[in-house]
Amino acid sequence: MGSRNSKSISVRRLFTALDKEHPDAKLALDFESAFQLLVALILAAQSTDANTNEITRTLFDRFPDPASFASAEAEEVEQAVHSSGFFRQKARTLRSCCQRLVDDFAGEVPRDLPDLLSLPGVGRKTANILRGNAWQIPGIGVDTHVGRLSLRLGLTEEKDPNKVEADLVEQVPTDSQIRFCHLLQYHGRRICIARKPDCPKCVLAKDCPYPDKTEPALPAKPAKSTWVRS
Numbered sequence: 001m002g003s004r005n006s007k008s009i010s011v012r013r014l015f016t017a018l019d020k021e022h023p024d025a026k027l028a029l030d031f032e033s034a035f036q037l038l039v040a041l042i043l044a045a046q047s048t049d050a051n052t053n054e055i056t057r058t059l060f061d062r063f064p065d066p067a068s069f070a071s072a073e074a075e076e077v078e079q080a081v082h083s084s085g086f087f088r089q090k091a092r093t094l095r096s097c098c099q100r101l102v103d104d105f106a107g108e109v110p111r112d113l114p115d116l117l118s119l120p121g122v123g124r125k126t127a128n129i130l131r132g133n134a135w136q137i138p139g140i141g142v143d144t145h146v147g148r149l150s151l152r153l154g155l156t157e158e159k160d161p162n163k164v165e166a167d168l169v170e171q172v173p174t175d176s177q178i179r180f181c182h183l184l185q186y187h188g189r190r191i192c193i194a195r196k197p198d199c200p201k202c203v204l205a206k207d208c209p210y211p212d213k214t215e216p217a218l219p220a221k222p223a224k225s226t227w228v229r230s
């Protein structure tokens with residue numbers, strides 16, 4: 001049994017409101033294949049989606065498939081992903097992950113969850129986001145936005161992403177799970193931001209149990225006149 005807050009918002013109401021509020025919600029990473037999405041997700045760790053898209057815009061001209069990453073020199077991959085941050089670690093992960101794809105999966109990205117989780121650099125978040133967006137396989141990928149909003153909205157009382165995932169899987173209908181994640185990601189970027197949520201502008205404010213909701217800003221006091229009667 002999960003750890004949902006007793007004052008939590010109804011998932012159905014949340015989904016309906018956010019679907020209307022963010023009709024454009026989708027994964028913010030650009031990709032044209034499961035392999036490209038896997039690379040983008042590895043690069044997106046501790047980086048922004050915009051920065052990752054900038055890198056992958058030209059990266060696949062040089063490295064079009066797992067074999068080309070696996071056979072490249074470390075320095076070559078490091079140079080190509082340098083602006084991503086943690087570039088040595090990411091280059092190492094990309095090369096070893098692609099080597100496994102070549103050695104054990106005939107150069108293809110596997111669809112099965114246990115197979116994906118056996119790859120270097122792939123945890124449950126990456127595997128679920130990859131499966132959901134490359135192949136529309138239902139699942140909940142708990143990234144920073146999904147985790148933070150689920151906690152604030154009372155859908156979980158957990159902070160461990162695996163436990164948050166288990167709580168959400170229990171509550172969100174299977175055929176809505178991929179869209180649900182996109183909606184929380186967009187709402188987390190635009191309104192319920194980490195540092196200071198913009199609760200006065202939030203369509204969920206009436207039902208949200210978050211105890212530190214922000215208030216509307218008070219109208220500015222008129223400035224004192226500096227005009228002096230002569």
Ligand code: SF4
Nearest residue numbers: 192197199202205208
């Ligand atoms: S009311 Fe505030 S804390 Fe709750 S979901 Fe909206 S922005 Fe986030």
